[in-house]
Amino acid sequence: MDIIAIVPIKWIVIGGQTVISPDIDAVPGAMEARHIAHNETQMAVRLTGSDMDTSGVQIYETSEAAIAALQ
Amino acid sequence: MGTNALTLLGCGVAGAGEAVKTLVWQENGDPASGDVYETYYGGLSPAGGAYDLNTLSWVRTKTAGNGTTDCRFKWDDTNKHWYVEAAAAASYRQADYDIALTGHSGIEYKCYWKYLSGVGSGASSHEGVRIGTAGMANYIWLYNHDAGASRAFYVIVDGVTVYSATTLGTSNVEWIVSIEPDGDYSISRGGSVVATGNVSWVASLALCRVYGYTETGTNIGFSGSTANGWYNERIYTWI
Numbered sequence: 001m002d003i004i005a006i007v008p009i010k011w012i013v014i015g016g017q018t019v020i021s022p023d024i025d026a027v028p029g030a031m032e033a034r035h036i037a038h039n040e041t042q043m044a045v046r047l048t049g050s051d052m053d054t055s056g057v058q059i060y061e062t063s064e065a066a067i068a069a070l071q
Numbered sequence: 072m073g074t075n076a077l078t079l080l081g082c083g084v085a086g087a088g089e090a091v092k093t094l095v096w097q098e099n100g101d102p103a104s105g106d107v108y109e110t111y112y113g114g115l116s117p118a119g120g121a122y123d124l125n126t127l128s129w130v131r132t133k134t135a136g137n138g139t140t141d142c143r144f145k146w147d148d149t150n151k152h153w154y155v156e157a158a159a160a161a162s163y164r165q166a167d168y169d170i171a172l173t174g175h176s177g178i179e180y181k182c183y184w185k186y187l188s189g190v191g192s193g194a195s196s197h198e199g200v201r202i203g204t205a206g207m208a209n210y211i212w213l214y215n216h217d218a219g220a221s222r223a224f225y226v227i228v229d230g231v232t233v234y235s236a237t238t239l240g241t242s243n244v245e246w247i248v249s250i251e252p253d254g255d256y257s258i259s260r261g262g263s264v265v266a267t268g269n270v271s272w273v274a275s276l277a278l279c280r281v282y283g284y285t286e287t288g289t290n291i292g293f294s295g296s297t298a299n300g301w302y303n304e305r306i307y308t309w310i
Contacts, residue, residue: 012225012232019212021225021232034266035233 003027003047004066005057009038028053037067044070209272211248211256226258226266233266234258 010023022043024033029052036044044066047054060066212227226234250256250270258266 019225019227019230019232021227021235024235024237030237032234032236032265033232035231038231 001048003052003054004036004044004060004063005047005054006042006044006060006066006069007033007047007057009041009043026056036063037070039070042070209270211250211258211270213248213258228256228266228268228270233268 005027007026008023009020011018012021020038020043022033022035022045024030024045024047027047027049030047030049032048033045034048036046038044044060044063046063058066058069060069208229210227210229212225214225214227224236225232247259248256249259254269254271256268256270257264
């Protein structure tokens with residue numbers, strides 16, 4: 001089941017260059033995250049996984065609502 | 072590979088201040104089926120040996136930190152496509168491929184990325200391919216980060232991760248990037264689209280850089296080695 005959530009951004013270094021990535025470790029059980037939108041510190045994502053523990057993040061019903069919450 | 076496709080196969084030496092030195096492309100191409108095709112190349116001399124239909128040349132790749140190595144495109148008659156093969160299973164860190172896109176109307180760009188079972192146990196192994204021009208704002212990356220149990224795969228566009236997976240699975244997974252001339256791109260994994268979007272810089276791609284990178288580990292890269300479970304292959308098709 002997909003869940004739309006806002007998760008923290010983490011910075012990862014790849015090839016000596018830094019990019020931003022969703023910190024899906026913030027949602028135990030989440031296996032994949034697809035970017036919807038982001039601001040400087042948070043990213044709205046569509047999460048996929050099983051038995052996700054979403055107690056630590058904000059959940060939204062639509063992408064639009066999640067985007068609005070970022071602004 | 073369609074019989075009317077014009078397929079650009081390569082590439083050249085990509086270093087600071089260096090221009091494309093070699094271009095190889097093939098027209099109407101399935102040499103195994105006897106299609107009529109032509110091969111064009113120029114600039115850089117092949118590493119040696121005669122060309123043949125199933126091993127299209129050639130080329131030298133710049134590998135920072137490890138000198139240079141030779142690679143060549145080979146025809147996979149089983150799967151009917153071209154792939155990049157290193158001439159030697161050397162450990163090298165990175166290689167750039169510059170590909171000229173000028174002179175083509177319509178572009179369909181595909182990048183194949185396969186993950187095979189048996190990922191190595193390197194403490195921190197990275198491997199990826201990126202497609203773009205220059206700077207973090209002009210790249211699409213497909214990237215693996217293998218750090219023991221915390222393996223992850225990223226799709227990064229213009230410096231932002233648009234897809235990440237914390238598990239890579241244990242079977243072959245084929246990733247494809249398709250970029251249209253208007254910049255619309257689609258990234259799929261195993262036949263399912265995982266990310267779509269638009270990158271404006273594709274329209275100005277006079278030169279497309281495909282950049283393969285391995286940070287640590289041995290025999291990862293373009294050789295097709297399964298020592299660490301990774302295998303890359305790419306096809307660039309202009310229709």
